[in-house]
Amino acid sequence: MQSANKNGLLAVLPPAIYQRLAPGLKRVRLDAGDILYDAGDAVDYAWFVTSGIVSLLSITEEGDTVEAAMIGREGVIGFPGIARRNGTVFRAQVQVAGEALRIKAKTLRAMIKHGCEFYELLLDYTHALNEQIAQxxxxxxxxxxEQxxxxxxxxxxxxxxxxxxTLTHETVAQILGMSRSGVSSAAGALQTKGLIRYARGxxxxxxxxxxxxxxxxxxRIISQTISSYLPSEPMSETDRVNI
Ligand SMILES: [Zn+2]
Structure with a gap:
């Protein structure tokens, strides 16, 4: 088993539910900069992230962005596709390359109707995601x-x-909703304290x-919201994915 296969939500699903879900999962690469969907798009897939990081970015009409939430292997991207009103105000963009297990939104929607435990897990996850956005x-x-x-x-x-x-000043600025000079001063402050090194992107x-x-x-607060919906640590060794 490879670490890239792991997703926290899939790992804690009851085996019977996971077995029904597995045939619909397709492993896909996530390249840095990829936009999985943009504001205003209908979302046809959900991505269970197994490695890397995807941002949900809020966007102004002028094109400025700020990250509302970060999703990694503990979560899933693509809730708009399973909601009755399929549309989104977010851009889902890959910030750190990795992989995901992608599934058609309509397949996921059908699965939810059959699996109450799956539905509850996704509800818990949505709640945690809302709390992350609020924080x-x-x-x-x-x-x-710098904080x-x-x-x-x-x-x-x-x-x-x-x-x-590997993150340029521009990418960090887009994530944190700062100017590039703001990123320089934030990184400079952390660097002066010996906490990070930021050189050549x-x-x-x-x-x-x-x-x-x-x-x-x-x-601390965001970490606690994540651990609250996963009974085990998201990076546990549990891995049922073999596709
Ligand atoms: Zn803070």
Whole structure:
């Protein structure tokens, strides 16, 4: 079994439900910069992320963006496709390359009707996603730029176990809703403290514990919302996917 196969939601599904779902899952690559769907699109698929990171970005009419939520191997992208009103205000964009198990939204919708436990798990996940979005709003409004960057890096580190990310200033600016100079000052502040190194478009976490200390409460709160809906740690060794 390969670590790339793992998704936290699929891993905790009852075996009978998972067996019905598995034939509809197709492994797909997620390349950095890929847009899975854009604001205004109808969403025809759902993606159970198994590695990498996808952002749900909110967008202004002028094209400015800010990340409302980050989804990694603990979650799924594509709820609009299973809702009765299929449409979205978010752009779902890959920030860190990886893989996902993709399924047609209509297949997933049919599965939900047959599996009450699956429905409840997705409801719990939706609730956790809402809480993440609410906390990110608070963070972006009230917390310092360096804390917002620390929060993103810590959550990204948890989801990928990577200590380094290839991210240009422009990409970070689009995620955090800052100017590029704001990103420079936030990264500079963390770098001066010896917590990260940011050079040639690559951010490396040097001191994870120190980064946690420098971060606001948002990292802790968002982490707790994630662990609340998964009975086991999202990166557990459980893996039923073999497709
Ligand atoms: Zn915060």
């Amino acid at each position: 990110v709003v608070v963070c972006n409004q009230f917390h310092a730029k 917002r960057l620390a929060r993103w890096l810590l959550l990204a580190n948890d989801r990928t176990r990577y200590d380094a990310f 690559r951010i490396t976490i040097l001191d994870r514990k120190g980064l946690e200390s420098a971060c606001c409460e948002c990292y």
